Amino acid sequence: MTIIDTRLCDRLGEMGVEEDRITINDIAAAAGVSVASVSRSLRDLPGVGLETRRRIVEIADEFGYELHPQASRLASGRTSTVGLAAPLFGTWFPSRALGGIRSVLAEAGYDLLIAMMSTPAERGRFLREARSFCRRVDGVILIDTFASAEGDSADAFFNRPVVAVGERLAGAGSIAIDNRLAARRAVEHLIDLGHERIGIITAPERADLAMSTSGLRRLGYEDALRDAGLSVDPSLAAAGDGSIASGVEALSRLLAIPGPPTGVFCMSDEMAFGALRAAQTAGVPVPDELSIIGFDDHDFAQAMGLTTMRQSVGEMGMTAARVVLALIEGSEPISEITWDVPLVARQTTAARV
């Protein structure tokens, strides 16, 4: 048959070896052992003597041989792949997390399969195709999917272990921060600086305050005020949508009210960037007349001199990856890992004059 001839030809042609065509059988033959031993040796499984194993590994190296991933996957039923579902990859949070996740998985020899859900349409599609997604994957990491908010649970993932970062999901592990506490610390920072009229620029909240990131941050803001004996003045709250533009607008509104705030807590750095810009436009010097504190420690925060609360997203991603891997290997489910959110004081906050 032609095919066989071609193969033969290739083999002979390229120094006698067409690497792509080497199989576990060839290695077994070369080492004078069975394919089972090769398979076990190459995967560090027990059941092979020390000397035999050494020889097998050596020969495989020599041939530049690696197990064929597709074949392994079919035969073992494992995919050696972790799925990542997140809304928007042009966006800071998931992109950063992706970096951390990717590096841990690479280390462990796992592939990463990405599902994006930027638009509602894509989100619907994802849910529809969840089964197909899960089939390709041994475990799932969720970022900002709001899955919980819609009453989904980890059951939707067809028995694959699930870990959510930045959100909670019934039946899934979660890597999160204490949003309420972190927000409270941010506001306390302003209070410590002597501010008494402290505004807040909010991100969209869900009905159930205690379940959403922004809801919790708002509660933390109120906690801090109340503890300091300050009143919670609704006119000091301006709603944004998370974007820079909305931050511009929100701060403009706050500056326009009678008795404007001297300090503002923004639920995200991006909105804080907008606020900074609005302050500049309005001729209000920061931090001299207005202190602004953000939340995230976005890549740009340092360059912008923004005081903020640092979310170590990359590390959270790494942890999430380690946790799914552990779950895949069969370790006990974790419920929640809470990450610390330190204050990073820079140049946008100062003592009230």
Added chain:
Amino acid sequence: MTIIDTRLCDRLGEMGVEEDRITINDIAAAAGVSVASVSRSLRDLPGVGLETRRRIVEIADEFGYELHPQASRLASGRTSTVGLAAPLFGTWFPSRALGGIRSVLAEAGYDLLIAMMSTPAERGRFLREARSFCRRVDGVILIDTFASAEGDSADAFFNRPVVAVGERLAGAGSIAIDNRLAARRAVEHLIDLGHERIGIITAPERADLAMSTSGLRRLGYEDALRDAGLSVDPSLAAAGDGSIASGVEALSRLLAIPGPPTGVFCMSDEMAFGALRAAQTAGVPVPDELSIIGFDDHDFAQAMGLTTMRQSVGEMGMTAARVVLALIEGSEPISEITWDVPLVARQTTAARV
């Protein structure tokens, strides 16, 4: 064994059907045809009669059956996966491109495998493991890998079709912009506004100007000046590294020279953001006394009111994905697709007073 019992339990529990266990054989049996016909029907291959095909598809739908990807991959030798190699995913350009790529691939039923090369160490690792990467993939997309700069060629990818976005690589297709022309247009915009002392904030260049993005942009800057009869004054060039911080610093230097520029072209928006900040700090009003134009149309550019040259990275990614897919299906190699880079005039440039 417990495991089996559990499974059995599941089966019985969930309406008698554990979907995961359905194979092509079951569908074939249910439809009263051979597995070959099912396989062909489900993949829209010829060789099945209209009526038969309809029935098969209907039954598969009913069972919620889909071909087992791992098995298909092993049997066909195709991976239905495209590889993406890029340096940094926390970063604007690749993240944006990723979005476009991902959406096109999803549409085509392809998976995406990501390789990151943020650090030199990771880059080395990638090259070392290139063979392993390529085995998992039918085609490769390269972003900002500088592969070409190091004398690599598409040969390094083991016969998989390769397309590079934003760079050129021997033997690979490429989706790019005309950096020289775009830079020239940016500077012409400043010239049209009456500026004569026009500075430039550069990104790191390679030895061979004509081969690197920044080199080409610098040439475009010089083209524009010369064409307008303006001299190229080296003291008006400040080197940055692409970061906001370096933009701050670079503009500060330019403002400090005798006869500072009234217009500045920044090779990237991020550096332009830094420049904006530096101008503000220095008390130089933009655009009244200083015009700044960037390059990229970064997500933040609009909110910051930055005039810039728009790179449609998402669309370039989509195109790259379409091109690899076409190459995978066997279409003729393309050499290069050049993307338009329109000027987006916003509020950081104005006529010289």
Added chain:
DNA sequence: TACGTTAACGTAAGCGCTTACTCATAGACG
């Protein structure tokens, strides 16, 4: 010495598809 253990290996049956090849059947054509 006989028997039970344990560890090292080998055997071979899959895993769930794809596809080359074979076989009917049915027009088309002279």
Added chain:
DNA sequence: CGTCTATGAGTAAGCGCTTACGTTAACGTA
């Protein structure tokens, strides 16, 4: 009408691994 060609469909041999199970030999232990 017989022959040729096209088309629909089926058969079965893989694809390159994994792993349950079987075998063998070595080593106690009673």
